[in-house]
Amino acid sequence: MPNPQDQHILDALYATVAARKGADPDTSYTAKLFARGTAKIAQKVGEEGVETVIAALAETPDKVASESADLLYHLIVLWADQGVKPQDVWNTLAERQGISGIAEKAARADD
Ligand SMILES: N=c1c2ncn([C@@H]3O[C@H](COP(=O)(O)OP(=O)(O)OP(=O)(O)O)[C@@H](O)[C@H]3O)c2ncn1[C@@H]1O[C@H](COP(=O)(O)O)[C@@H](O)[C@H]1O
Numbered sequence: 026m027p028n029p030q031d032q033h034i035l036d037a038l039y040a041t042v043a044a045r046k047g048a049d050p051d052t053s054y055t056a057k058l059f060a061r062g063t064a065k066i067a068q069k070v071g072e073e074g075v076e077t078v079i080a081a082l083a084e085t086p087d088k089v090a091s092e093s094a095d096l097l098y099h100l101i102v103l104w105a106d107q108g109v110k111p112q113d114v115w116n117t118l119a120e121r122q123g124i125s126g127i128a129e130k131a132a133r134a135d136d
Pocket residue numbers: 038041042045052053054055056069094095098
């Protein structure tokens with residue numbers, strides 16, 4: 026079990042999730058999702074995204090936090106399903122650091 030102080034919690038969660046590939050779907054929710062396939066995993070990401078939006082519009086900040094945790098967990102299952110490593114995402118975010126979203130959009134030729 027990684028020490029949360031040595032590793033970002035999302036990296037630790039990814040390691041746990043990836044290790045569930047091929048595990049028993051009767052004892053692991055993650056293994057059950059992998060067994061149900063990409064379409065089901067992607068659907069869950071969409072559902073949890075919508076639930077996060079609903080929490081923001083009609084519920085409490087605590088509920089937004091809890092729905093966000095569900096969303097991040099299901100997104101990480103989707104990364105593992107797709108062979109995307111957390112570091113790939115961190116690298117993309119790091120490359121964008123310091124670049125305004127408005128300036129980036131203005132620089133896009135086809136938008
Ligand atoms: N972070 C999570 C996590 N967040 C949410 N969930 C589960 O996600 C499910 C979402 O519930 P829903 O009602 O939306 O889903 P559902 O009814 O089962 O699915 P459908 O009806 O949509 O098919 C619940 O069963 C939650 O327990 C999670 N399940 C697991 N984890 C992490 O993954 C680790 C491994 O879990 P297992 O694979 O179950 O061992 C755990 O130790 C946790 O760290």
